[in-house]
Amino acid sequence: MKLTLKVWRQKNNKTPGEFKTYQADHISPDMSFLEMLDVVNQDLIVKGEEPIAFDHDCREGICGMCSLMINGVAHGPKAAITTCQLHMRSFNDGDTITIEPWRALPFPIIKDLVVDRSSFDRIIQAGGYISVSTGSAPDANTIPVPKPDADKAMDAAACIGCGACVAACPNGSAMLFVAAKAAHLSFLPQGQAERHQRAVNMVMQQDLEGFGNCTNIGECSAVCPKEISMDTIARLNRDLIVASLKGIEPTLQPAEAKAS
Amino acid sequence: MTGVLTLYRTSVGKKVIMALTGFILVGFVVFHMYGNLKMYQGPEVFNAYAAGLRELGYPVFGHEHLLWVARVILLASVVLHIWSATMLTMQSQKNTFANGVSGMKRYGEKKRQTGYAAYTMRFGGIVIFLFIIYHLLHLTFGVVGYGPGEFKHPHGGEFEVYSNVVIGFQNPLISGFYIFTMIFLGFHLYHGVWSMFQTLGLNNAMYTRLLRGLAVLVALAVVIGNISFPIAVMAGIVGPAA
Structure with missing residues:
Protein backbone atom coordinates (compact mmCIF):
# COMPACT_ATOMS: atom_id res chain seq x y z
CA MET A 1 0.00 0.00 0.00
CA LYS A 2 1.08 3.53 -0.70
CA LEU A 3 -0.14 6.13 1.77
CA THR A 4 0.25 9.85 2.36
CA LEU A 5 0.45 10.79 6.02
CA LYS A 6 -0.31 14.23 7.40
CA VAL A 7 1.26 14.07 10.85
CA TRP A 8 1.23 16.67 13.61
CA ARG A 9 4.83 17.48 14.56
CA GLN A 10 5.51 19.53 17.66
CA LYS A 11 8.85 19.78 19.45
CA ASN A 12 7.38 20.42 22.91
CA ASN A 13 4.57 22.15 24.75
CA LYS A 14 6.23 25.55 24.35
CA THR A 15 6.81 25.43 20.60
CA PRO A 16 3.87 25.68 18.20
CA GLY A 17 3.36 22.56 16.09
CA GLU A 18 2.44 22.02 12.46
CA PHE A 19 1.34 19.32 10.02
CA LYS A 20 4.09 17.62 8.02
CA THR A 21 3.44 15.32 5.09
CA TYR A 22 5.21 11.97 4.74
CA GLN A 23 5.03 9.29 2.09
CA ALA A 24 4.69 5.67 3.23
CA ASP A 25 5.22 3.49 0.19
CA HIS A 26 5.83 -0.02 1.52
CA ILE A 27 2.92 -0.67 3.85
CA SER A 28 1.39 -4.13 4.21
CA PRO A 29 -2.39 -4.24 4.80
CA ASP A 30 -1.69 -6.69 7.64
CA MET A 31 0.30 -4.17 9.65
CA SER A 32 -1.31 -2.50 12.61
CA PHE A 33 -1.49 1.27 12.55
CA LEU A 34 1.40 1.52 15.00
CA GLU A 35 3.54 -0.91 12.97
CA MET A 36 2.90 1.34 9.98
CA LEU A 37 4.23 4.28 12.01
CA ASP A 38 7.24 2.13 13.03
CA VAL A 39 8.05 1.60 9.34
CA VAL A 40 7.72 5.33 8.63
CA ASN A 41 10.01 6.06 11.59
CA GLN A 42 12.63 3.59 10.31
CA ASP A 43 12.72 5.53 7.05
CA LEU A 44 13.03 8.82 8.94
CA ILE A 45 15.89 7.47 11.06
CA VAL A 46 17.72 6.22 7.96
CA LYS A 47 17.28 9.67 6.41
CA GLY A 48 18.65 11.22 9.59
CA GLU A 49 15.38 12.93 10.50
CA GLU A 50 13.66 13.01 13.89
CA PRO A 51 11.28 10.01 14.17
CA ILE A 52 7.61 10.67 14.99
CA ALA A 53 6.98 10.33 18.72
CA PHE A 54 3.81 8.41 19.60
CA ASP A 55 2.54 6.57 22.67
CA HIS A 56 2.27 2.78 22.72
CA ASP A 57 2.84 -0.10 25.11
CA CYS A 58 1.06 -3.44 25.13
CA ARG A 59 -0.12 -3.30 21.50
CA GLU A 60 -2.92 -5.70 22.33
CA GLY A 61 -5.66 -3.19 23.10
CA ILE A 62 -5.72 -3.39 26.88
CA CYS A 63 -3.19 -0.93 28.30
CA GLY A 64 -4.69 2.40 27.22
CA MET A 65 -1.37 3.85 26.17
CA CYS A 66 -1.90 4.36 22.44
CA SER A 67 -3.95 7.30 21.34
CA LEU A 68 -4.05 9.19 18.01
CA MET A 69 -6.80 11.10 16.29
CA ILE A 70 -6.92 9.37 12.90
CA ASN A 71 -8.77 11.19 10.12
CA GLY A 72 -10.71 13.09 12.77
CA VAL A 73 -11.83 10.07 14.78
CA ALA A 74 -10.22 9.00 18.04
CA HIS A 75 -8.59 5.56 17.63
CA GLY A 76 -9.50 5.62 13.95
CA PRO A 77 -12.48 4.57 11.86
CA LYS A 78 -13.26 1.21 13.46
CA ALA A 79 -15.56 1.02 16.48
CA ALA A 80 -14.57 -0.44 19.83
CA ILE A 81 -10.83 -0.85 19.20
CA THR A 82 -7.71 1.05 20.14
CA THR A 83 -5.26 2.40 17.56
CA CYS A 84 -2.93 -0.59 18.03
CA GLN A 85 -5.76 -2.94 17.03
CA LEU A 86 -6.53 -0.95 13.90
CA HIS A 87 -5.05 -2.57 10.81
CA MET A 88 -4.02 -0.96 7.57
CA ARG A 89 -6.54 -3.09 5.67
CA SER A 90 -9.13 -0.64 7.05
CA PHE A 91 -7.65 1.94 4.66
CA ASN A 92 -7.40 2.05 0.88
CA ASP A 93 -4.27 2.20 -1.23
CA GLY A 94 -3.45 5.82 -1.97
CA ASP A 95 -5.34 7.25 1.01
CA THR A 96 -4.24 10.39 2.80
CA ILE A 97 -4.37 9.88 6.56
CA THR A 98 -4.39 12.77 9.05
CA ILE A 99 -2.81 11.89 12.39
CA GLU A 100 -3.14 14.22 15.38
CA PRO A 101 -2.60 14.01 19.13
CA TRP A 102 -5.45 14.24 21.69
CA ARG A 103 -6.15 17.93 22.12
CA ALA A 104 -7.35 19.26 25.47
CA LEU A 105 -6.08 21.74 28.06
CA PRO A 106 -5.42 19.04 30.73
CA PHE A 107 -3.52 16.93 28.14
CA PRO A 108 -0.44 19.05 27.42
CA ILE A 109 1.49 17.88 24.35
CA ILE A 110 4.88 16.44 25.33
CA LYS A 111 6.09 15.83 21.80
CA ASP A 112 4.46 15.24 18.41
CA LEU A 113 1.61 12.82 19.13
CA VAL A 114 2.46 12.16 22.79
CA VAL A 115 0.35 13.89 25.43
CA ASP A 116 0.61 13.96 29.21
CA ARG A 117 -2.47 12.26 30.64
CA MET B 1 -30.79 20.00 52.41
CA THR B 2 -28.80 23.24 52.29
CA GLY B 3 -26.28 21.23 50.26
CA VAL B 4 -28.50 21.92 47.25
CA LEU B 5 -27.32 25.51 47.44
CA THR B 6 -23.75 24.38 46.75
CA LEU B 7 -24.72 22.85 43.40
CA TYR B 8 -23.65 25.93 41.47
CA ARG B 9 -20.01 25.28 42.43
CA THR B 10 -19.36 22.16 40.37
CA SER B 11 -19.74 21.57 36.65
CA VAL B 12 -22.24 18.79 37.23
CA GLY B 13 -24.15 21.00 39.66
CA LYS B 14 -24.47 23.76 37.05
CA LYS B 15 -25.83 21.18 34.66
CA VAL B 16 -28.39 20.14 37.27
CA ILE B 17 -29.50 23.78 37.44
CA MET B 18 -29.75 23.79 33.65
CA ALA B 19 -31.81 20.58 33.70
CA LEU B 20 -34.22 21.75 36.40
CA THR B 21 -34.83 25.16 34.80
CA GLY B 22 -35.10 23.39 31.44
CA PHE B 23 -37.80 21.16 32.91
CA ILE B 24 -39.82 24.24 33.90
CA LEU B 25 -39.34 25.81 30.47
CA VAL B 26 -40.32 22.60 28.64
CA GLY B 27 -43.49 22.53 30.74
CA PHE B 28 -44.15 26.11 29.71
CA VAL B 29 -43.71 25.61 25.95
CA VAL B 30 -45.97 22.55 25.98
CA PHE B 31 -48.66 24.44 27.92
CA HIS B 32 -48.23 27.52 25.70
CA MET B 33 -48.70 25.46 22.54
CA TYR B 34 -51.70 23.64 24.00
CA GLY B 35 -53.36 26.88 25.09
CA ASN B 36 -52.88 28.51 21.71
CA LEU B 37 -54.71 25.63 19.98
CA LYS B 38 -57.85 27.41 21.18
CA MET B 39 -57.44 29.90 18.34
CA TYR B 40 -58.94 27.19 16.10
CA GLN B 41 -62.15 27.42 18.13
CA GLY B 42 -62.73 31.04 17.20
CA PRO B 43 -62.24 34.49 18.70
CA GLU B 44 -64.62 34.09 21.67
CA VAL B 45 -62.91 30.96 23.01
CA PHE B 46 -59.39 32.30 22.36
CA ASN B 47 -60.05 35.70 23.94
CA ALA B 48 -61.74 34.01 26.89
CA TYR B 49 -58.59 31.87 27.31
CA ALA B 50 -56.45 35.02 27.53
CA ALA B 51 -58.82 36.47 30.13
CA GLY B 52 -58.97 33.12 31.95
CA LEU B 53 -55.18 33.03 32.42
CA ARG B 54 -55.60 36.06 34.69
CA GLU B 55 -58.15 34.19 36.78
CA LEU B 56 -56.06 30.99 37.07
CA GLY B 57 -56.82 29.26 40.37
CA TYR B 58 -59.79 31.58 41.13
CA PRO B 59 -61.35 31.78 43.74
CA VAL B 60 -58.43 30.38 45.78
CA PHE B 61 -55.97 32.75 44.11
CA GLY B 62 -56.72 36.40 43.35
CA HIS B 63 -56.73 38.16 39.99
CA GLU B 64 -53.39 37.60 38.14
CA HIS B 65 -51.74 36.18 41.29
CA LEU B 66 -50.84 32.78 39.87
CA LEU B 67 -49.96 34.38 36.54
CA TRP B 68 -47.38 36.57 38.24
CA VAL B 69 -45.99 33.64 40.20
CA ALA B 70 -45.57 31.82 36.88
CA ARG B 71 -43.97 34.86 35.24
CA VAL B 72 -41.43 35.25 38.04
CA ILE B 73 -40.55 31.53 38.00
CA LEU B 74 -40.24 31.51 34.21
CA LEU B 75 -38.06 34.61 34.12
CA ALA B 76 -35.83 33.21 36.87
CA SER B 77 -35.61 29.92 34.93
CA VAL B 78 -34.57 31.67 31.73
CA VAL B 79 -31.91 33.67 33.59
CA LEU B 80 -30.50 30.61 35.42
CA HIS B 81 -30.66 28.45 32.27
CA ILE B 82 -28.64 31.00 30.31
CA TRP B 83 -26.27 31.67 33.21
CA SER B 84 -25.37 27.99 33.67
CA ALA B 85 -25.05 27.45 29.92
CA THR B 86 -22.71 30.45 29.63
CA MET B 87 -20.51 29.38 32.54
CA LEU B 88 -20.24 25.80 31.28
CA THR B 89 -19.57 26.87 27.70
CA MET B 90 -16.82 29.26 28.77
CA GLN B 91 -15.10 26.52 30.77
CA SER B 92 -15.37 24.06 27.87
CA GLN B 93 -14.05 26.52 25.32
CA LYS B 94 -11.05 27.36 27.47
CA ASN B 95 -10.23 23.66 27.41
CA THR B 96 -10.79 22.96 23.73
CA PHE B 97 -9.01 26.05 22.41
CA ALA B 98 -5.84 24.91 24.18
CA ASN B 99 -3.33 22.93 22.09
CA GLY B 100 -5.53 23.65 19.08
CA VAL B 101 -4.43 23.71 15.48
CA SER B 102 -5.16 27.43 15.45
CA GLY B 103 -6.72 29.95 17.81
CA MET B 104 -10.23 28.84 16.87
CA LYS B 105 -9.75 25.34 15.52
CA ARG B 106 -9.05 22.39 17.75
CA TYR B 107 -8.32 19.66 15.19
CA GLY B 108 -7.13 19.77 11.61
CA GLU B 109 -9.80 17.21 10.97
CA LYS B 110 -12.68 16.09 13.16
CA LYS B 111 -15.60 13.90 12.25
CA ARG B 112 -18.93 13.90 14.05
CA GLN B 113 -19.96 10.43 15.30
CA THR B 114 -23.36 11.28 16.72
CA GLY B 115 -26.54 13.17 15.89
CA TYR B 116 -26.86 16.75 14.77
CA ALA B 117 -29.30 18.11 17.38
CA ALA B 118 -26.81 18.16 20.28
CA TYR B 119 -24.49 20.40 18.29
CA THR B 120 -27.17 23.06 17.74
CA MET B 121 -27.87 23.62 21.44
CA ARG B 122 -25.78 26.76 21.86
CA PHE B 123 -26.60 28.43 18.56
CA GLY B 124 -30.23 27.35 18.85
CA GLY B 125 -30.35 28.66 22.40
CA ILE B 126 -29.22 32.10 21.25
CA VAL B 127 -31.80 32.09 18.43
CA ILE B 128 -34.52 31.10 20.89
CA PHE B 129 -33.45 33.83 23.35
CA LEU B 130 -33.60 36.52 20.64
CA PHE B 131 -36.93 35.09 19.57
CA ILE B 132 -38.34 35.35 23.12
CA ILE B 133 -37.44 39.05 23.22
CA TYR B 134 -39.04 39.66 19.83
CA HIS B 135 -42.08 37.55 20.70
CA LEU B 136 -42.74 39.54 23.89
CA LEU B 137 -42.32 42.88 22.10
CA HIS B 138 -44.56 41.60 19.30
CA LEU B 139 -47.56 39.74 20.68
CA THR B 140 -47.41 40.78 24.34
CA PHE B 141 -46.51 44.48 24.19
CA GLY B 142 -47.46 45.16 20.57
CA VAL B 143 -44.56 47.55 20.02
CA VAL B 144 -43.09 45.84 16.94
CA GLY B 145 -44.62 44.31 13.82
CA TYR B 146 -47.87 46.28 13.84
CA GLY B 147 -49.12 49.33 12.02
CA PRO B 148 -50.54 52.17 14.12
CA GLY B 149 -53.72 51.10 15.90
CA GLU B 150 -53.49 47.49 14.68
CA PHE B 151 -52.48 46.01 18.04
CA LYS B 152 -55.36 46.03 20.52
CA HIS B 153 -54.22 46.25 24.15
CA PRO B 154 -56.48 44.76 26.82
CA HIS B 155 -59.12 47.23 27.91
CA GLY B 156 -61.41 46.85 30.89
CA GLY B 157 -60.90 43.08 31.19
CA GLU B 158 -61.58 42.55 27.46
CA PHE B 159 -58.90 40.83 25.42
CA GLU B 160 -58.46 41.01 21.66
CA VAL B 161 -55.63 38.48 21.35
CA TYR B 162 -57.37 36.72 18.47
CA SER B 163 -57.23 39.74 16.18
CA ASN B 164 -53.69 40.52 17.36
CA VAL B 165 -52.54 37.04 16.33
CA VAL B 166 -54.33 37.17 13.00
CA ILE B 167 -52.96 40.61 12.08
CA GLY B 168 -49.50 39.78 13.46
CA PHE B 169 -49.07 36.58 11.44
CA GLN B 170 -50.35 38.09 8.20
CA ASN B 171 -46.86 39.48 7.73
CA PRO B 172 -44.96 36.64 5.98
CA LEU B 173 -41.58 37.88 7.22
CA ILE B 174 -42.66 37.70 10.85
CA SER B 175 -44.36 34.34 10.32
CA GLY B 176 -41.21 33.08 8.61
CA PHE B 177 -39.09 34.10 11.60
CA TYR B 178 -41.48 32.29 13.96
CA ILE B 179 -41.36 29.13 11.85
CA PHE B 180 -37.55 29.32 11.53
CA THR B 181 -37.14 29.58 15.30
CA MET B 182 -39.46 26.66 15.91
CA ILE B 183 -37.11 24.38 13.96
CA PHE B 184 -34.30 25.28 16.39
CA LEU B 185 -36.69 24.91 19.30
CA GLY B 186 -37.46 21.42 18.01
CA PHE B 187 -33.79 20.43 17.99
CA HIS B 188 -33.31 22.09 21.38
CA LEU B 189 -36.22 20.13 22.84
CA TYR B 190 -35.22 16.86 21.18
CA HIS B 191 -31.77 16.95 22.77
CA GLY B 192 -32.81 18.86 25.88
CA VAL B 193 -35.67 16.68 27.06
CA TRP B 194 -33.58 13.50 26.92
CA SER B 195 -30.52 15.31 28.23
CA MET B 196 -32.46 16.57 31.23
CA PHE B 197 -33.08 13.02 32.45
CA GLN B 198 -29.46 12.06 31.75
CA THR B 199 -28.16 15.02 33.76
CA LEU B 200 -30.51 14.37 36.66
CA GLY B 201 -29.27 10.78 36.74
CA LEU B 202 -32.67 9.37 35.84
CA ASN B 203 -31.50 7.66 32.66
CA ASN B 204 -30.15 4.16 32.16
CA ALA B 205 -29.93 1.48 29.46
CA MET B 206 -33.50 0.39 30.17
CA TYR B 207 -35.10 3.85 30.01
CA THR B 208 -32.97 5.56 27.39
CA ARG B 209 -35.14 4.51 24.41
CA LEU B 210 -38.30 5.49 26.24
CA LEU B 211 -36.82 8.90 27.09
CA ARG B 212 -35.61 9.44 23.50
CA GLY B 213 -39.13 8.63 22.39
CA LEU B 214 -40.56 11.10 24.87
CA ALA B 215 -38.15 13.76 23.60
CA VAL B 216 -39.25 13.14 19.99
CA LEU B 217 -42.89 13.34 21.06
CA VAL B 218 -42.48 16.61 22.97
CA ALA B 219 -40.40 18.19 20.20
CA LEU B 220 -42.80 17.15 17.44
CA ALA B 221 -45.90 18.20 19.37
CA VAL B 222 -44.52 21.65 20.20
CA VAL B 223 -43.04 22.29 16.75
CA ILE B 224 -46.02 21.06 14.71
CA GLY B 225 -48.49 22.85 16.99
CA ASN B 226 -46.60 26.14 16.97
CA ILE B 227 -45.79 26.14 13.26
CA SER B 228 -49.46 25.47 12.46
CA PHE B 229 -50.51 28.87 13.90
CA PRO B 230 -48.73 31.21 11.47
CA ILE B 231 -49.45 28.81 8.59
CA ALA B 232 -53.14 28.68 9.49
CA VAL B 233 -53.31 32.47 9.58
CA MET B 234 -51.49 32.90 6.27
CA ALA B 235 -53.62 30.18 4.65
CA GLY B 236 -56.76 31.89 5.89
CA ILE B 237 -57.87 28.94 8.05
CA VAL B 238 -57.71 31.24 11.05
CA GLY B 239 -59.12 34.45 9.61
CA PRO B 240 -60.24 37.81 10.95
CA ALA B 241 -63.24 37.64 13.26
CA ALA B 242 -66.49 38.06 11.34
Missing part, protein backbone atom coordinates in the same frame (compact mmCIF):
# COMPACT_ATOMS: atom_id res chain seq x y z
CA SER A 118 -1.48 12.44 34.30
CA SER A 119 -4.53 14.63 34.96
CA PHE A 120 -6.41 11.30 34.82
CA ASP A 121 -4.15 9.93 37.55
CA ARG A 122 -4.93 12.90 39.79
CA ILE A 123 -8.68 12.30 39.29
CA ILE A 124 -8.18 8.69 40.42
CA GLN A 125 -6.15 9.89 43.41
CA ALA A 126 -9.02 12.21 44.33
CA GLY A 127 -11.44 9.34 44.86
CA GLY A 128 -11.19 6.50 42.37
CA TYR A 129 -10.37 3.91 45.01
CA ILE A 130 -11.81 2.15 48.06
CA SER A 131 -10.18 2.32 51.48
CA VAL A 132 -9.42 -1.09 52.92
CA SER A 133 -7.47 -2.17 55.97
CA THR A 134 -4.33 -4.08 55.14
CA GLY A 135 -3.90 -7.65 56.29
CA SER A 136 -4.51 -11.03 54.76
CA ALA A 137 -6.88 -11.13 51.81
CA PRO A 138 -10.52 -11.80 52.79
CA ASP A 139 -12.07 -15.11 51.75
CA ALA A 140 -13.70 -15.08 48.37
CA ASN A 141 -17.48 -14.67 48.29
CA THR A 142 -17.74 -13.36 51.85
CA ILE A 143 -19.59 -10.39 50.36
CA PRO A 144 -22.18 -11.65 47.88
CA VAL A 145 -22.48 -9.57 44.68
CA PRO A 146 -25.52 -10.10 42.42
CA LYS A 147 -24.43 -11.23 38.96
CA PRO A 148 -26.10 -8.32 37.07
CA ASP A 149 -24.30 -5.83 39.33
CA ALA A 150 -20.99 -7.61 38.89
CA ASP A 151 -21.49 -7.47 35.11
CA LYS A 152 -22.23 -3.74 35.14
CA ALA A 153 -19.23 -3.09 37.39
CA MET A 154 -17.04 -5.07 34.98
CA ASP A 155 -18.41 -3.15 31.98
CA ALA A 156 -17.41 0.11 33.65
CA ALA A 157 -14.09 -1.29 34.88
CA ALA A 158 -13.18 -2.07 31.26
CA CYS A 159 -12.13 1.60 30.95
CA ILE A 160 -8.42 1.68 30.12
CA GLY A 161 -8.09 5.43 30.67
CA CYS A 162 -6.81 6.15 27.16
CA GLY A 163 -8.46 9.57 26.98
CA ALA A 164 -10.27 9.07 23.67
CA CYS A 165 -13.45 10.35 25.34
CA VAL A 166 -11.80 13.69 26.12
CA ALA A 167 -10.26 13.88 22.66
CA ALA A 168 -13.55 13.20 20.89
CA CYS A 169 -15.73 15.37 23.11
CA PRO A 170 -16.44 18.76 21.51
CA ASN A 171 -16.27 20.17 25.04
CA GLY A 172 -13.14 18.27 26.07
CA SER A 173 -15.04 16.74 28.96
CA ALA A 174 -13.68 13.79 30.94
CA MET A 175 -17.08 12.74 32.25
CA LEU A 176 -17.08 9.31 30.61
CA PHE A 177 -13.71 8.47 32.20
CA VAL A 178 -14.68 9.87 35.61
CA ALA A 179 -18.09 8.20 35.46
CA ALA A 180 -16.63 4.81 34.50
CA LYS A 181 -14.08 4.98 37.31
CA ALA A 182 -16.81 5.91 39.80
CA ALA A 183 -19.35 3.40 38.46
CA HIS A 184 -17.15 0.30 38.63
CA LEU A 185 -16.94 0.92 42.38
CA SER A 186 -20.48 2.18 42.98
CA PHE A 187 -22.00 -1.02 41.56
CA LEU A 188 -20.20 -3.13 44.18
CA PRO A 189 -20.84 -3.42 47.93
CA GLN A 190 -17.19 -2.54 48.65
CA GLY A 191 -17.67 0.79 46.91
CA GLN A 192 -20.73 1.93 48.85
CA ALA A 193 -19.07 3.42 51.95
CA GLU A 194 -17.27 6.19 50.07
CA ARG A 195 -19.69 6.37 47.14
CA HIS A 196 -20.92 9.96 47.48
CA GLN A 197 -17.68 11.41 48.80
CA ARG A 198 -16.00 9.80 45.79
CA ALA A 199 -18.38 11.47 43.34
CA VAL A 200 -17.85 14.90 44.92
CA ASN A 201 -14.06 14.60 45.04
CA MET A 202 -13.60 13.21 41.55
CA VAL A 203 -15.86 15.80 39.95
CA MET A 204 -14.08 18.57 41.84
CA GLN A 205 -10.67 17.34 40.68
CA GLN A 206 -12.00 17.06 37.14
CA ASP A 207 -13.11 20.69 37.25
CA LEU A 208 -9.78 21.80 38.76
CA GLU A 209 -7.82 20.07 35.99
CA GLY A 210 -9.67 22.23 33.48
CA PHE A 211 -11.73 19.64 31.64
CA GLY A 212 -14.85 20.83 29.83
CA ASN A 213 -18.45 20.01 30.59
CA CYS A 214 -20.59 17.17 29.37
CA THR A 215 -23.45 18.23 27.11
CA ASN A 216 -24.67 14.64 26.67
CA ILE A 217 -23.64 14.49 23.02
CA GLY A 218 -22.25 10.96 23.15
CA GLU A 219 -19.10 11.36 21.03
CA CYS A 220 -17.17 9.83 23.96
CA SER A 221 -19.11 6.61 24.05
CA ALA A 222 -19.06 6.38 20.23
CA VAL A 223 -15.25 6.33 20.10
CA CYS A 224 -14.60 4.49 23.38
CA PRO A 225 -12.52 1.39 22.60
CA LYS A 226 -14.20 -0.35 25.54
CA GLU A 227 -17.72 0.86 24.65
CA ILE A 228 -18.35 2.41 28.06
CA SER A 229 -21.99 3.47 28.17
CA MET A 230 -23.24 6.96 28.93
CA ASP A 231 -25.38 5.35 31.62
CA THR A 232 -22.33 5.61 33.84
CA ILE A 233 -22.47 9.41 33.44
CA ALA A 234 -26.12 9.49 34.55
CA ARG A 235 -25.08 7.38 37.54
CA LEU A 236 -22.28 9.78 38.50
CA ASN A 237 -24.66 12.74 38.13
CA ARG A 238 -27.13 10.99 40.43
CA ASP A 239 -24.41 10.30 43.01
CA LEU A 240 -23.35 13.94 42.91
CA ILE A 241 -26.93 15.17 43.36
CA VAL A 242 -27.47 12.84 46.32
CA ALA A 243 -24.13 13.99 47.78
CA SER A 244 -25.26 17.61 47.47
CA LEU A 245 -28.54 16.82 49.22
CA LYS A 246 -26.55 15.16 51.99
CA GLY A 247 -24.33 18.23 52.20
CA ILE A 248 -21.12 16.31 51.46
CA GLU A 249 -18.23 18.71 50.85
CA PRO A 250 -15.06 17.84 48.91
CA THR A 251 -12.31 16.56 51.20
CA LEU A 252 -9.41 17.42 48.89
CA GLN A 253 -6.78 19.72 50.27
CA PRO A 254 -6.60 22.79 48.02
CA ALA A 255 -2.82 22.42 47.80
CA GLU A 256 -3.13 18.77 46.80
CA ALA A 257 -5.86 19.54 44.30
CA LYS A 258 -3.80 22.21 42.62
CA ALA A 259 -0.93 19.79 42.05
CA SER A 260 -1.59 20.25 38.36
